Amino acid sequence: MMRIIITGGSGLIGRALTESLAKDGHEVIVLSRNPAGVKNLPKGARAEKWDGQSAQGWGQLVDGAGAIVNLAGATISERWSDASKKEIRDSRVNAGQAIVAAVKAAQKKPGVVIQSSAVGYYGPRGAEEITEETGAGNDFLAAICKDWEASTAELDSLGIRRPIIRTGVVLDLQGGALPKMVLPVKMFVGGPIGSGKQYFPWIHLKDEVAAIRFLLENKNARGVYNLSAPKPLTNKEFTQAIGKVLGRPTFMPVPAVAMKTMFGEMSTLLLDGQREMPVRLVKEGFKFQFTDATTALKDVLK
Numbered sequence: 161m162m163r164i165i166i167t168g169g170s171g172l173i174g175r176a177l178t179e180s181l182a183k184d185g186h187e188v189i190v191l192s193r194n195p196a197g198v199k200n201l202p203k204g205a206r207a208e209k210w211d212g213q214s215a216q217g218w219g220q221l222v223d224g225a226g227a228i229v230n231l232a233g234a235t236i237s238e239r240w241s242d243a244s245k246k247e248i249r250d251s252r253v254n255a256g257q258a259i260v261a262a263v264k265a266a267q268k269k270p271g272v273v274i275q276s277s278a279v280g281y282y283g284p285r286g287a288e289e290i291t292e293e294t295g296a297g298n299d300f301l302a303a304i305c306k307d308w309e310a311s312t313a314e315l316d317s318l319g320i321r322r323p324i325i326r327t328g329v330v331l332d333l334q335g336g337a338l339p340k341m342v343l344p345v346k347m348f349v350g351g352p353i354g355s356g357k358q359y360f361p362w363i364h365l366k367d368e369v370a371a372i373r374f375l376l377e378n379k380n381a382r383g384v385y386n387l388s389a390p391k392p393l394t395n396k397e398f399t400q401a402i403g404k405v406l407g408r409p410t411f412m413p414v415p416a417v418a419m420k421t422m423f424g425e426m427s428t429l430l431l432d433g434q435r436e437m438p439v440r441l442v443k444e445g446f447k448f449q450f451t452d453a454t455t456a457l458k459d460v461l462k
Contacts, residue, residue, distance in 0.1 A: 162226025256311020328361030328388030356396030358433035
């Protein structure tokens with residue numbers, strides 16, 4: 161058993177990961193700007209205060225900890241302004257730099273730091289198959305992901321094992337994109353967004369948590385890993401899968417111009433996609449519980 165520190169632990173992935181680790185007897189520390197607001201933590205987990213940009217007040221917890229999972233970052237799923245773009249970047253870069261400072265100050269350093277990133281690293285790619293070897297895109301999200309990953313790069317020179325997880329869309333009804341996709345289908349107005357041909361890299365929340373734990377526990381795991389199911393679908397196919405599970409039609413397309421009018425530049429999250437493949441995870445022996453979108457959706461929407 162070990163002490164594991166999680167930044168962004170009150171989010172969708174962080175909460176599920178905290179529950180999984182605590183259930184197995186690990187000591188889990190969730191860093192939060194508002195610890196009192198982090199409710200219903202499982203036995204063995206607790207919240208500690210941090211400012212999101214320094215090691216002040218919590219850095220000593222890193223000394224003797226076995227691992228850090230860095231999931232911190234402001235939401236990207238609201239309309240972007242210059243101010244929100246700055247917050248999106250700063251929240252990620254500052255958190256990474258704070259972790260580096262805490263690790264450098266620790267006498268007994270953690271063996272592994274999981275660095276979060278996203279499929280947005282690759283930029284819009286059409287139908288091209290994306291592996292961990294694919295280069296970065298050149299749009300706003302790609303730039304954010306590059307800076308996010310680089311924020312903890314100094315740990316490599318300290319000998320800290322650092323897997324980087326480029327996560328697709330996590331499927332769960334408690335947060336993320338899925339509830340927004342399900343609602344119009346339930347209301348009989350669901351359909352493909354834009355062309356519907358853009359790829360939708362998805363992963364069930366249970367597989368997301370299992371993959372992070374796999375990387376925590378696999379002593380040889382370091383470098384970039386794509387965290388998405390091995391069978392990505394187009395937006396049209398995924399929407400049809402939702403309709404199949406819910407018993408609803410999905411023939412009401414949402415024009416791209418409507419998305420751009422409603423969400424501005426942030427509409428790229430809906431109109432563009434990546435055909436992300438989890439090559440390294442599969443090669444290194446990770447077993448997905450959910451490889452078929454319909455099966456995954458049945459589990460989530462049951």
